[in-house]
Amino acid sequence: MTSWEIYKGSGTPHDDLDRLPDPPGWREFQDVGKYQAQKGTTFKARPEQIQLVNAALYLRRPLLITGRPGTGKTSLAYAVAHELKLGEVLYWPITTRTTLKQGLYSYDAIGRLQDSQVQPSESAKTNQNKTAAEELEAIGKYIRLGPLGTALLPVLPDRLKRPRILLIDEIDKSDIDLPNDLLHTFEEGRYRIDELERIKEVLSTVEVSTSYAQTTETAEIINGQVQCNAFPFVILTSNGERDFPPPFLRRCIRLEMEEPDPKELADIVSRHLTALDSEVLTKAQPIIDAFVEKRSSEELATDQLLNAIYLLLQEGIPAADVENNNLLDKILKPLSGPGA
Structure with a gap:
C-alpha cells in the first residue's frame, strides 16, 4: 500500500506532491458564492436557533450569537442566507483596532492626491475648463462602503421583505467603545459620509463602490447620506470573552450556541x-x-x-x-x- 506521507524528510526531491488529494470542503478556496453555499448547506439548525432567528427577522433586530469556537456561529448566518435567498453575506471581521467608520466606509484621500499629481499636462489643461461639479465627480472612485455601510443601503421596493444580510464576526474582540458606537446605527439605520455631505451643494449624487465580492455593485449616495428602508438581517458572533453594555444587549436578540x-x-x-x-x-x-x-x-x-x-x-x-x-x-x- 502506498504511504499516505507526501513529505518524507529524506532531503531528496520527488514528485509525490502530485498524489495530494483534493482539499476538504471547508478548506476549498473558491469564489464567494460557492464558499457561502457550501457553509450554508452543511449546517443544521437546532429548534432554539430556528426560533431566535425568526424572532430577529420579525423584530428587525440584530442577533447576537455567543458560544465556544466551532459551534457553528458563523455557519448559521450562511445557512439563513442560503435558505431565504438573501444573497451574498456581507462579512465584517472585528479586531481590537476596528472602528465604526471602517464598517461604514473608507475614503482614500492619499490615492486621490496621488492621482491628481500624475495627470498628464494635456489632461491638466482640459481640467481648467471643467465645472466644479465635474471636478468633484471623481471623488466617488476613492470611496468604498464597508460591510455595515453596504448592508444599510436602501433596497428596491420588491425586496423590502428580503433585506441584505451582514455578519459581524467576533464582536467581543473589539475596542470597548465599538458596541456603544453601533447603538445609534442599529436604532436609526442611517449614517453620513462627511466627504460627500460637504460637497452636496455642488454635487448632490455620487456613485461609490460597495463591499460585495461577488458583484461590482455600486451605490448612488444622495446628499452624502444613507438611510436604509429595510433593516438588514444582522448576525453578531462572540466567543464570550467579554461582557457587553446593557444598552447594546437590549437592542439584540441573544442566542447562546451550545x-x-x-x-x-x-x-x-x-x-x-x-x-x-x-x-x-x-x-x-x-x-x-x-x-x-x-x-x-x-x-x-x-x-x-x-x-x-x-x-x-x-x-x-x-x-x-x-x-x-x-x-x-x-x-x-x-x-x-x-x-x-
Whole structure:
C-alpha cells in the first residue's frame, strides 16, 4: 500500500506532491458564492436557533450569537442566507483596532492626491475648463462602503421583505467603545459620509463602490447620506470573552450556541465527508467518541474533529497511525490552557 506521507524528510526531491488529494470542503478556496453555499448547506439548525432567528427577522433586530469556537456561529448566518435567498453575506471581521467608520466606509484621500499629481499636462489643461461639479465627480472612485455601510443601503421596493444580510464576526474582540458606537446605527439605520455631505451643494449624487465580492455593485449616495428602508438581517458572533453594555444587549436578540452532542457531531461529519467515503460514520465513530470524551475537560472545536476524520480517510494511512502514534492527540489539541 502506498504511504499516505507526501513529505518524507529524506532531503531528496520527488514528485509525490502530485498524489495530494483534493482539499476538504471547508478548506476549498473558491469564489464567494460557492464558499457561502457550501457553509450554508452543511449546517443544521437546532429548534432554539430556528426560533431566535425568526424572532430577529420579525423584530428587525440584530442577533447576537455567543458560544465556544466551532459551534457553528458563523455557519448559521450562511445557512439563513442560503435558505431565504438573501444573497451574498456581507462579512465584517472585528479586531481590537476596528472602528465604526471602517464598517461604514473608507475614503482614500492619499490615492486621490496621488492621482491628481500624475495627470498628464494635456489632461491638466482640459481640467481648467471643467465645472466644479465635474471636478468633484471623481471623488466617488476613492470611496468604498464597508460591510455595515453596504448592508444599510436602501433596497428596491420588491425586496423590502428580503433585506441584505451582514455578519459581524467576533464582536467581543473589539475596542470597548465599538458596541456603544453601533447603538445609534442599529436604532436609526442611517449614517453620513462627511466627504460627500460637504460637497452636496455642488454635487448632490455620487456613485461609490460597495463591499460585495461577488458583484461590482455600486451605490448612488444622495446628499452624502444613507438611510436604509429595510433593516438588514444582522448576525453578531462572540466567543464570550467579554461582557457587553446593557444598552447594546437590549437592542439584540441573544442566542447562546451550545456545543453539538454526539448525534449532531455524527450528522456534521456525514454532511461534510460522506461524499468522500460513504462509510465515513462507521470508520469515524472511535474518533467521535474520543473527541466527545476530550471535550468534556478541554476546549475543542468541531473543525478539529473534521480534520482528524479527514486524515483517517486518506488512502494509505493506517488507523493505528492516527490513534496510536498520537496524531489524533495532536490534531485534537486543546484551544486554551497549557501547551495550547
